[in-house]
Amino acid sequence: MKRLIALLMVSVLGLAACGAGDAATAATVNGQAITVGDVNGLLAIDSGTITKAQFAQFLDLLVEWHVVEDAAAEEFGFTVTQEEIDAETDRIYEQFSDEGQSREDFLATRGFTETFLEIVGHQEVLFRKIHDMFKEDGRGVPTEDDVEERMDAQRAVMTQACVSHILLGEFRGLEGEELDTAKEEALADAEEVLGLIEDGGDFAELAREHSVDTGSAPNGGDLGCASPAEYVPEFQEAVMDAPIGEVLGEPVESQFGYHIILVRTRETPPDEEVAQAIVDDGVSGAIDEWIDEKLGEADISVVERFGTWNSDLLRVDAPPA
Secondary structure, eight states: OOOGGGGGGSOOTTOOOOSSOTTSEEEEETTEEEEHHHHHTTBOOOSSOOOHHHHHHHHHHHHHHHHHHHHIIIIIOOOOOHHHHHHHHHHHHHHHSOTTOOHHHHHHTTTBOHHHHHHHHHHHHHHHHHHHHHHHHTTTOOOHHHHHHHHHHHHHHHOEEEEEEEEEOOOTTOOHHHHHHHHHHHHHHHHHHHHHHHTTOOHHHHHHHHOOOTTTGGGTTEEEEEOGGGSOHHHHHHHHHSOBTSBOSSOEEOSSOEEEEEEEEEEOOOHHHHHHHHHHHHHHHHHHHHHHHHHHHSOEEEOGGGOEEETTTTEEEOOOO
């Protein structure tokens, strides 16, 4: 499901109304019209016009939402009350707004309207109902063996680690004897720098002096804080296993060179939370398959000036620029 809540984290300021009249039909879903006004009503209108690609993006979201809402009511009997929507929009505002920020400013700074927020709240409540039913029925739920097999990878995704490194050598673009020579030299340099650290050398100063990573070296090797899953496998494994607050005792080889690694902090979720995330991902995947099935079955057409319905990719494609 294209979760609209993600859009609340992205500013769309500068978008404005499509040049067509609000009453004009942009698309139909099983005989129900989605108008230009329905799309424009999601946005805090400024001046000028929204691009064709941007309009098609928001039209696509409404097309899918119409299909999901109708299918959930018809197949599962799920409906969402206004009280549920209001509670969810309040929760979203309280969770994602800045301290002291009014609800109007929360939406205005992102370029959205209260109507958009209500659709987001409606979708989130409905998604949870579908998710809970699928999970109870075992749809998409992985086996215990599958969960166990994915634990390490998911744990890395959910971990946050603040890391510094010193990179020695440059292996990219090299091969054969040239690469072998570069590796030998880089390993020797890495072991020398490790020796300096063990003798009391300052990690940050040594990074500024020796690291070939031009992005982090000026900052003392600081790579910031991120999920270890964002790194190449060898570096990821080292970050997950390294002692916190101590320089890893041996250089780590990757496709880039040899790394001397310092994990300053690392926050890893408990295994129960990791396993639950794997189950939830499996269920969400099953929901996505169900939605694709319903989109494939739906009678969807898009007015040519606003785009075309791509029945292979199940999306609204923007018209030519």
